[in-house]
Amino acid sequence: MSQRRIADHLTDYALFLCMTASIAMMFFYAPIEREMGIVQKIFYFHVPLAWNAFLGFTIVFFCSFRYLATRDPKWDARAVSAAEVGVLFTTLVLITGPIWAKPVWGIWWTWDARLTLTFVLWLIYLGYLMLRRYIDSPERRSALAAIVGIVGFVDVPLVYFAIRWWRTQHPQPVIMGGDDSGLDPRMATTLWVSTAAYLLLFTALYRRRLRLEYARAEVDALRDEMEGRQS
Amino acid sequence: MLHTAGVVLWKDLRIEMRTRDAIGAAFVFSLLVMVIFNFALDANTPEMRRLAAGFFWVAFAFSGTLALNRSFALEKESGAGRALVFAPVDAAGVYLGKFLANVLFLLVTQIIVLPAFIVFFDTGVVADRWWALVLSFVLGATGFAAVGTLFSAVASNTRMRELLLPLLFLPVTVPALIAAVETTSFALGATDSASFWFRLLVVYDVVFITVSLLIFEYALEE
Numbered sequence: 001m002s003q004r005r006i007a008d009h010l011t012d013y014a015l016f017l018c019m020t021a022s023i024a025m026m027f028f029y030a031p032i033e034r035e036m037g038i039v040q041k042i043f044y045f046h047v048p049l050a051w052n053a054f055l056g057f058t059i060v061f062f063c064s065f066r067y068l069a070t071r072d073p074k075w076d077a078r079a080v081s082a083a084e085v086g087v088l089f090t091t092l093v094l095i096t097g098p099i100w101a102k103p104v105w106g107i108w109w110t111w112d113a114r115l116t117l118t119f120v121l122w123l124i125y126l127g128y129l130m131l132r133r134y135i136d137s138p139e140r141r142s143a144l145a146a147i148v149g150i151v152g153f154v155d156v157p158l159v160y161f162a163i164r165w166w167r168t169q170h171p172q173p174v175i176m177g178g179d180d181s182g183l184d185p186r187m188a189t190t191l192w193v194s195t196a197a198y199l200l201l202f203t204a205l206y207r208r209r210l211r212l213e214y215a216r217a218e219v220d221a222l223r224d225e226m227e228g229r230q231s
Numbered sequence: 232m233l234h235t236a237g238v239v240l241w242k243d244l245r246i247e248m249r250t251r252d253a254i255g256a257a258f259v260f261s262l263l264v265m266v267i268f269n270f271a272l273d274a275n276t277p278e279m280r281r282l283a284a285g286f287f288w289v290a291f292a293f294s295g296t297l298a299l300n301r302s303f304a305l306e307k308e309s310g311a312g313r314a315l316v317f318a319p320v321d322a323a324g325v326y327l328g329k330f331l332a333n334v335l336f337l338l339v340t341q342i343i344v345l346p347a348f349i350v351f352f353d354t355g356v357v358a359d360r361w362w363a364l365v366l367s368f369v370l371g372a373t374g375f376a377a378v379g380t381l382f383s384a385v386a387s388n389t390r391m392r393e394l395l396l397p398l399l400f401l402p403v404t405v406p407a408l409i410a411a412v413e414t415t416s417f418a419l420g421a422t423d424s425a426s427f428w429f430r431l432l433v434v435y436d437v438v439f440i441t442v443s444l445l446i447f448e449y450a451l452e453e
Contacts, residue, residue: 068446068449120402120405123401123402124402124403126398127395127398127399127402130395130398131385131386131389131395131399134389134390134391134395135388135389135390136390140388143449143450143452144385144388144389144449144450146449147381147385147446147449147450148382148385148399150442150446151378151381151382151403151439151442151443151446152402152403154438154439154442155402155403155405155406158406158431158434158435158438159405159406161406161431162405162406162409162410162431163405163406163409165427165428165431166409166413
């Protein structure tokens with residue numbers, strides 16, 4: 001218990017330092033992009049959020065798989081915690097994206113491969129979270145959610161290739177060039193610090209959500225026991 | 232496994248032949264979606280010919296969820312679901328039977344909707360591309376049924392039942408839907424090549440039939 005507390009505190013301090021550093025670097029260290037100007041700063045929020053969201057969905061897949069293999073409720077608790085933080089991060093990606101796109105591309109949204117994939121992923125994992133709300137039995141909930149967690153993740157590469165191919169056949173006005181190719185070293189460093197900051201944010205939120213899930217399971221078990229004694 | 236599949240398939244086919252619930256509802260719903268498209272988008276323009284395959288598959292994706300919902304709702308209503316769970320048979324066999332029944336229902340729906348669709352959207356199959364249409368329908372229906380059967384079992388275990396299936400099913404079928412639209416477009420002469428899309432459909436079908444066979448047992452137990 002106390003070990004967990006210490007780990008929590010360490011994560012929080014690291015998060016605070018890293019996030020402060022990343023915001024400072026964003027505005028005072030990384031150069032202003034020549035063509036996009038100050039708007040490009042949103043890059044340092046947007047990209048790390050997206051990467052960590054994908055990390056979250058990978059965790060959902062792995063834990064769903066482990067749950068079905070072991071039937072240990074802790075895997076399900078981990079899966080749902082990662083899914084919730086992943087959906088939160090994806091929501092932020094979908095909000096920061098258009099804010100960036102409007103001044104740079106002139107449009108809020110385009111059905112480009114990466115954008116569409118992110119949006120479809122968001123829908124799949126919202127479905128995952130919704131499903132959980134409508135199943136009463138904890139074991140049923142865990143098993144059925146795990147099925148969706150696995151199928152949803154297996155779908156990701158297929159969605160990506162389908163949309164990418166679909167787009168190359170239908171040319172579009174806006175094509176995002178490879179950012180990483182011509183990235184200024186100072187921008188790259190800022191991006192990495194930012195990614196670390198969001199990884200820590202992910203970890204901090206995930207750990208808290210996980211503890212909430214355990215507390216919830218305990219309350220449910222106690223309530224069942226109480227009702228059992230009354231009757 | 233194959234014997235179980237055969238028994239489940241035959242049972243579902245007999246129920247469907249007597250009630251015509253799944254196909255009947257899906258057929259009428261497909262027609263309704265086409266009527267709504269016509270009002271919403273004015274189908275009497277040359278542009279519509281090019282987009283016709285898209286309308287067909289959108290109508291079919293929505294009406295298909297009705298038929299797929301039926302698949303396990305049926306078992307729940309009569310309490311037969313529990314019997315299926317306790318029956319000493321392979322879960323993969325039950326999946327296979329249900330899946331094959333759903334493929335057939337979806338295909339029959341497509342075949343009876345097709346004439347109406349050709350008339351409403353003033354389109355037609357290019358002379359030497361009938362094989363492409365058949366392949367597109369079979370592979371598309373297979374992909375829909377592969378995921379749909381698994382998710383129908385998942386959704387039937389929830390308090391929301393029918394409402395939850397489309398929410399889970401539609402996002403996951405995005406690749407199959409795109410590929411099905413492209414292959415049907417090819418058959419209708421709107422595009423010149425669709426070999427990539429046929430291959431994608433095959434990959435999609437194989438991937439999800441395999442995954443479903445492996446994890447279906449977890450959807451079935453009580």
